[in-house]
Amino acid sequence: MKHYSILGYPLKHTMSPPIHKRLFELSGVSDYDYTIKEIPAEELKERSPELLALDGFNITIPHKINIIEYLDELDASAKRYNSVNCVAVKDGRHIGYNTDCDGFLRSLTAAGASLNGRVLQCGCGGVGRMIAIEAVRAGADLTISVPKEFRDTVDPVIEYAKKNNCSGKITVICPDNAENVLDNAAGDFDLLINASPVGMFPKVDACPVSEDVIARCGFVFDVIYNPEETKLIRTAKAHGIKTLGGMAMLVWQAVVAHEYWDGSTYDDKDIDQLVADMHKLMNEKK
Numbered sequence: 001m002k003h004y005s006i007l008g009y010p011l012k013h014t015m016s017p018p019i020h021k022r023l024f025e026l027s028g029v030s031d032y033d034y035t036i037k038e039i040p041a042e043e044l045k046e047r048s049p050e051l052l053a054l055d056g057f058n059i060t061i062p063h064k065i066n067i068i069e070y071l072d073e074l075d076a077s078a079k080r081y082n083s084v085n086c087v088a089v090k091d092g093r094h095i096g097y098n099t100d101c102d103g104f105l106r107s108l109t110a111a112g113a114s115l116n117g118r119v120l121q122c123g124c125g126g127v128g129r130m131i132a133i134e135a136v137r138a139g140a141d142l143t144i145s146v147p148k149e150f151r152d153t154v155d156p157v158i159e160y161a162k163k164n165n166c167s168g169k170i171t172v173i174c175p176d177n178a179e180n181v182l183d184n185a186a187g188d189f190d191l192l193i194n195a196s197p198v199g200m201f202p203k204v205d206a207c208p209v210s211e212d213v214i215a216r217c218g219f220v221f222d223v224i225y226n227p228e229e230t231k232l233i234r235t236a237k238a239h240g241i242k243t244l245g246g247m248a249m250l251v252w253q254a255v256v257a258h259e260y261w262d263g264s265t266y267d268d269k270d271i272d273q274l275v276a277d278m279h280k281l282m283n284e285k286k
Contacts, residue, residue, distance in 0.1 A: 004261070005037045007051060007067070008060035015278055016058055019254045022274050027264035041066065051087075052094060056261040058254075059085045071096045081130050085253070088260040097260055101130055103253025110252070110268055111244045113191060113219045115140050120189040120217065122208040123196030124153040127223060131195050132157040136166040143185055145173040185213050192217040192236075199230035207231040215239045225250055228279045247282075251275050
């Protein structure tokens with residue numbers, strides 16, 4: 001029997017157990033359990049031995065940085081963002097990965113979208129910083145919009161681009177209205193990314209960008225997965241624009257965790273069905 005867990009605090013609404021249960025089933029693994037480790041930040045040191053005794057585990061807020069000191073090695077993506085959300089045990093060594101990064105990239109690829117070209121992004125905190133850095137790594141012409149009080153969240157992206165001689169251009173917009181932070185973006189865009197919480201449940205009628213800007217985008221990705229279709233996604237679909245919601249990213253980062261844990265591989269159609277099933281389960285819990 002192998003033992004896996006999700007580490008975080010709080011974890012009342014985590015989708016990890018049902019997602020990983022399905023992934024284990026799809027890969028034919030039956031001798032496992034997947035538990036919830038709801039551990040406050042101040043208890044991490046004391047309880048680290050029980051985590052390190054596991055065969056692998058996922059990490060969410062507030063432990064993505066503090067878990068690093070208990071690991072033996074970091075993968076390149078974890079080093080890049082100084083953030084770990086997955087730990088695998090290989091030859092007795094605990095290795096930290098950032099599968100949020102992989103989940104974002106894999107979900108885009110599976111949906112037929114690309115970071116090449118002109119990218120318009122709303123928000124740059126946490127996962128938004130990671131997305132922005134991946135965009136400049138891909139050579140995107142990136143426009144980021146954040147409220148004035150969060151202007152410094154873009155600095156790590158600009159510094160990374162300079163340090164690594166990224167070819168893409170970075171433009172920063174800091175409007176006064178935090179609810180419609182992309183309304184003054186001019187021109188057409190290949191990809192629009194909402195990496196802000198605008199539109200998240202329960203404020204489902206909020207949208208981070210005007211319909212005019214949405215209509216000028218070739219593809220729309222929203223990191224939010226609750227609700228299943230944000231106002232941003234609904235508006236884009238009404239204009240015939242291809243879209244992708246945050247549940248796909250959540251599921252794909254879990255897929256990558258299983259690849260690290262036991263080398264499992266999956267069919268894209270099975271993952272698409274898993275995304276749909278997790279939306280259904282989430283809606284049933286409301």
